[in-house]
Amino acid sequence: MDEASESRRDHPWVMRTYSGHSTAQASNELYRNNLGKGQTGLSIAFDLPTQTGYDPDHPLASGEVGKVGVPVYHLGQMNTLLNEIPVGQMNTSMTINATAAWLLGLYIANAEDQGADPTQLRGTTQNDIVKEYLSRGTHVFPPEASKRLIVDMIAYCSEHVPLWNPINICSYHLQEAGATPVQEIAYSLANAIDVLDAVRDSGQVPEERFPAVVGSISFFVNSGIRFVEEVCKMRAFTQMWDELCESRYGVDDPKLRRFRYGVQVNSLGLTEAQPENNVQRIVLEALGVTLSKRARARSIQLPAWNEALGLPKPWDQQWSLRIQQVLALETDLLEHDDIFDGSHVIEGRTAELVHEAEAELAEVIELGGAFAAIGELKSRLVASNTERVRQIEAGELTVVGVNAFEETAQSPLGGDGSFLKVDPRVESEMIDDVASWRSSRSQADVDRALEHLREAAEGSENIMPHTIVAAKVGVTTGEWTQVLRQVFGEFRSPTGVQAARGSSSGLREVANRSSTIVGGPPRLLVAKPGLDGHSNGAEQIAVAARDAGMEVIYEGIRVTPEHIAASARDEDVDVIGLSILSGSHLQLVPAVLKALRDQEVTSPVVVGGIIPDEDRDALLEAGVSRVYTPKDYELVRIMQDLVALVESARLK
Numbered sequence: 202m203d204e205a206s207e208s209r210r211d212h213p214w215v216m217r218t219y220s221g222h223s224t225a226q227a228s229n230e231l232y233r234n235n236l237g238k239g240q241t242g243l244s245i246a247f248d249l250p251t252q253t254g255y256d257p258d259h260p261l262a263s264g265e266v267g268k269v270g271v272p273v274y275h276l277g278q279m280n281t282l283l284n285e286i287p288v289g290q291m292n293t294s295m296t297i298n299a300t301a302a303w304l305l306g307l308y309i310a311n312a313e314d315q316g317a318d319p320t321q322l323r324g325t326t327q328n329d330i331v332k333e334y335l336s337r338g339t340h341v342f343p344p345e346a347s348k349r350l351i352v353d354m355i356a357y358c359s360e361h362v363p364l365w366n367p368i369n370i371c372s373y374h375l376q377e378a379g380a381t382p383v384q385e386i387a388y389s390l391a392n393a394i395d396v397l398d399a400v401r402d403s404g405q406v407p408e409e410r411f412p413a414v415v416g417s418i419s420f421f422v423n424s425g426i427r428f429v430e431e432v433c434k435m436r437a438f439t440q441m442w443d444e445l446c447e448s449r450y451g452v453d454d455p456k457l458r459r460f461r462y463g464v465q466v467n468s469l470g471l472t473e474a475q476p477e478n479n480v481q482r483i484v485l486e487a488l489g490v491t492l493s494k495r496a497r498a499r500s501i502q503l504p505a506w507n508e509a510l511g512l513p514k515p516w517d518q519q520w521s522l523r524i525q526q527v528l529a530l531e532t533d534l535l536e537h538d539d540i541f542d543g544s545h546v547i548e549g550r551t552a553e554l555v556h557e558a559e560a561e562l563a564e565v566i567e568l569g570g571a572f573a574a575i576g577e578l579k580s581r582l583v584a585s586n587t588e589r590v591r592q593i594e595a596g597e598l599t600v601v602g603v604n605a606f607e608e609t610a611q612s613p614l615g616g617d618g619s620f621l622k623v624d625p626r627v628e629s630e631m632i633d634d635v636a637s638w639r640s641s642r643s644q645a646d647v648d649r650a651l652e653h654l655r656e657a658a659e660g661s662e663n664i665m666p667h668t669i670v671a672a673k674v675g676v677t678t679g680e681w682t683q684v685l686r687q688v689f690g691e692f693r694s695p696t697g698v699q700a701a702r703g704s705s706s707g708l709r710e711v712a713n714r715s716s717t718i719v720g721g722p723p724r725l726l727v728a729k730p731g732l733d734g735h736s737n738g739a740e741q742i743a744v745a746a747r748d749a750g751m752e753v754i755y756e757g758i759r760v761t762p763e764h765i766a767a768s769a770r771d772e773d774v775d776v777i778g779l780s781i782l783s784g785s786h787l788q789l790v791p792a793v794l795k796a797l798r799d800q801e802v803t804s805p806v807v808v809g810g811i812i813p814d815e816d817r818d819a820l821l822e823a824g825v826s827r828v829y830t831p832k833d834y835e836l837v838r839i840m841q842d843l844v845a846l847v848e849s850a851r852l853k
Contacts (some may be wrong), residue, residue, distance in 0.1 A: 252684025264788030289317030338734015380585025387531030416457030431489030475602030511620030712750030
């Protein structure tokens with residue numbers, strides 16, 4: 202490359218890997234290793250108890266500690282997590298929502314312990330609660346209370362942590378839940394409008410500082426396999442956000458109107474079957490958010506090729522990081538102006554998306570905005586996902602290795618030890634750690650801090666100063682959240698399955714069979730034990746079972762084994778379907794089976810989730826009747842299995 206070409210090159214985006222597991226110490230070692238390999242920013246994954254505001258000794262945390270991310274239950278663990286990482290120079294993204302204010306409080310407290318000036322901190326708290334209600338399921342508080350917490354964070358950061366992005370509006374999880382590109386754009390912008398209107402109306406931010414608040418809003422976007430359409434989606438997002446910031450909020454500075462977004466490419470599209478195909482999927486999806494200069498991502502984190510099978514090891518994460526480095530540093534991508542300007546195809550499809558998304562956005566605003574329309578938006582997403590699943594099952598949407606070209610040679614990449622497994626002893630270690638932490642602090646200081654937090658929550662005072670004080674005196678994640686639960690209450694999000702309808706002739710045939718079996722149509726209980734909030738699979742099973750003529754009981758996410766057993770007993774169900782995607786199946790399934798035995802429920806149990814082959818055998822030996830994983834995409838066959846199970850059980 203000549204000097205002229207080198208001087209024209211744009212700076213690469215921030216490169217991250219989304220990671221965290223087991224303990225703060227183990228995750229700190231992983232982060233420092235990844236930074237040594239050329240990663241340029243941190244992206245912290247927290248475990249489900251941290252995300253949903255429970256300490257490790259809470260019953261709902263059982264089986265979930267350290268599984269899908271790092272546990273951070275107090276300031277000592279945050280200090281360990283960031284040991285020898287200069288937060289004053291780091292750009293840190295934290296995937297945290299319901300407890301975002303608390304984790305930011307811990308992060309600021311840690312920075313001050315390191316001697317870093319909070320005004321210099323750079324990074325992002327995800328803090329998008331709407332998509333938690335619609336897709337990801339780690340919400341805690343009702344919508345209006347959640348919005349108030351978000352407003353407090355934005356107002357506090359605008360004055361005290363001005364370089365921080367206090368909210369990251371996420372269309373990523375909407376696509377994972379089945380959203381079309383139009384729905385991704387419209388629902389995300391509706392969410393941003395709701396939040397910014399609330400900040401403006403709160404009176405906490407002076408008018409002269411409000412444009413900077415608008416400029417601090419960032420987005421987190423999903424890039425799917427249809428990369429031409431993804432390019433157009435990002436150009437549409439960029440255009441609509443620029444126009445919205447200027448027309449609705451009067452932001453004159455073009456820099457403050459930039460659509461600033463990070464990306465993780467589509468995890469929903471990663472397949473358990475022939476997982477090596479995920480490498481080319483990840484590369485192509487990365488192109489969708491990098492090819493167009495005017496709509497290029499500001500930061501990117503790529504999943505590992507084997508995430509549909511288990512928790513990746515450091516080498517797998519390194520491979521994903523190298524994809525970014527080759528794209529940014531070896532190719533000529535960053536040497537050119539936007540290569541799509543003037544393209545009739547790109548500009549035409551972009552214009553179509555803008556037109557359709559403006560209409561969808563107007564509908565959401567007419568419904569009262571994103572927070573008010575959660576139930577309707579959830580129903581629309583479940584319907585979109587139902588149609589997507591139907592297309593895959595019918596072969597109308599090709600997924601290589603799943604419903605086409607299924608023949609394959611034996612992969613050399615698999616085998617024992619291919620995935621990282623969290624030591625089950627981690628949970629007891631974290632319980633002991635929190636007990637020790639509680640005994641070493643001043644209880645009087647803790648009680649005083651929690652009382653001040655309660656008073657702020659009950660009134661209109663910004664909660665962030667009290668949150669930071671609470672972090673410094675040793676309050677735990679569960680204690681902080683429990684105070685706010687007592688003030689705000691909790692919220693169970695709508696399931697969205699009532700209005701969704703499939704159209705499979707195969708399901709209609711199963712329905713005919715269901716109507717004729719002895720004892721009447723089967724009664725199916727669909728349940729999600731533990732803290733895993735990814736409900737897309739459970740929702741599709743519930744919709745398909747209903748369309749297959751079954752009576753379906755589905756109460757949504759986050760239920761205890763005891764509650765599942767009581768529901769199975771009271772509803773006199775014929776079969777129980779458990780959905781677990783957090784890797785906690787070896788702990789939660791036996792707990793459910795025991796609770797069922799205690800209630801003298803003998804109905805067969807089936808389990809679905811990301812379950813390695815060796816764990817499948819363990820579950821079957823424990824008494825599970827069937828185990829389904831992501832490669833079992835044929836809903837008609839699953840429904841046939843369930844009806845056969847019921848027929849067999851009724852004959853006994």
